[in-house]
Amino acid sequence: MREDLLNELDAEYAAQRNRNEQEEAARRERIRKEFPEISRMMAERENLIFGTIHRMLEGNADTEHLEEKMEAANTEIAAALKANGLPEDYLEPVCRCTKCKDTGYTGDLIREPCECLQKAYQEKIREQIGLGKNANETFENFNAGMIPETQVQPGITQRQLTELARKQCEEWANRWPQGSTRDILLSGKSGLGKTFLMRAMAARLIERGVNVLIVSAYTFLQMARKSYFDGECGVRELEEVPVLMLDDLGSEPLMQNITIEQLFQLINERQSRGLSTVISTNLTLKELRERYTERIASRLNDPQNCRIILLEGSDLRKAER
Numbered sequence: 529m530r531e532d533l534l535n536e537l538d539a540e541y542a543a544q545r546n547r548n549e550q551e552e553a554a555r556r557e558r559i560r561k562e563f564p565e566i567s568r569m570m571a572e573r574e575n576l577i578f579g580t581i582h583r584m585l586e587g588n589a590d591t592e593h594l595e596e597k598m599e600a601a602n603t604e605i606a607a608a609l610k611a612n613g614l615p616e617d618y619l620e621p622v623c624r625c626t627k628c629k630d631t632g633y634t635g636d637l638i639r640e641p642c643e644c645l646q647k648a649y650q651e652k653i654r655e656q657i658g659l660g661k662n663a664n665e666t667f668e669n670f671n672a673g674m675i676p677e678t679q680v681q682p683g684i685t686q687r688q689l690t691e692l693a694r695k696q697c698e699e700w701a702n703r704w705p706q707g708s709t710r711d712i713l714l715s716g717k718s719g720l721g722k723t724f725l726m727r728a729m730a731a732r733l734i735e736r737g738v739n740v741l742i743v744s745a746y747t748f749l750q751m752a753r754k755s756y757f758d759g760e761c762g763v764r765e766l767e768e769v770p771v772l773m774l775d776d777l778g779s780e781p782l783m784q785n786i787t788i789e790q791l792f793q794l795i796n797e798r799q800s801r802g803l804s805t806v807i808s809t810n811l812t813l814k815e816l817r818e819r820y821t822e823r824i825a826s827r828l829n830d831p832q833n834c835r836i837i838l839l840e841g842s843d844l845r846k847a848e849r
């Protein structure tokens with residue numbers, strides 16, 4: 529888990545506990561003002577505890593019936609709350625998550641992140657990489673029915689080719705890092721579903737707790753320029769994240785020397801670390817070679833390490849209309 533996001537979450541949980549306490553105080557105040565009878569019962573219950581403590585301090589350890597008496601007092605208060613149209617647990621501690629009491633962690637000796645914290649963490653990651661809560665680009669939402677059945681290769685329709693691509697992408701995301709190849713290159717013209725498949729892979733990996741980053745080639749170029757001119761190390765995160773998804777390579781303006789050098793360095797660094805890179809591009813392998821030189825193209829045209837998934841056909845966004 530990433531430290532910066534965990535710190536953010538810890539602060540959010542602390543704020544939540546604060547709100548809980550305020551809510552509890554507001555409820556007690558309401559009871560005190562509007563329900564004097566229940567107030568009296570609560571005071572009696574308190575006296576029960578303090579009275580016992582007092583007697584214990586005086587060496588008179590008569591705690592025998594305390595538990596029974598407390599239970600009777602609790603039942604009486606719950607019944608009175610209900611009779612007044614309030615929830616029976618109105619005066620219990622307030623919390624969103626009963627498992628961790630909004631601390632984010634469970635366990636006494638060994639602290640483990642609570643389910644709610646893990647879920648919140650995943651949502652944060654999704655948010656950060658542009659996969660919002662409502663992002664619908666998932667394998668579950670893949671709809672083959674909207675893909676034309678026109679033939680794109682001998683004996684293969686656009687729908688069949690795209691379904692095959694979906695299957696390969698989903699398997700890769702399910703099996704990562706044990707997949708057949710470390711990297712994936714999604715190639716095809718705009719509007720064939722490359723970004724959808726990429727984001728669906730990211731969503732699946734995040735579900736599995738894998739750290740993923742999606743950046744557009746354009747954003748990457750801007751980061752690379754900054755690091756080239758200002759010596760900023762913004763690209764380090766891109767070099768170190770277990771799975772990096774580089775979207776729409778080829779759409780960014782090409783700056784001689786900088787783009788190619790930085791792109792090569794990124795790909796090279798990640799390959800030498802054994803980390804996975806997924807690239808989507810409108811370009812063919814030949815066009816990639818022409819634009820980014822043989823040095824980069826050969827890194828991607830390497831069946832041992834990189835699976836090339838080709839999409840063909842007509843623009844799905846146009847077909848939709």
Ligand SMILES: [Zn+2]
Nearest residue numbers: 625628642644
């Ligand atoms: Zn929890």
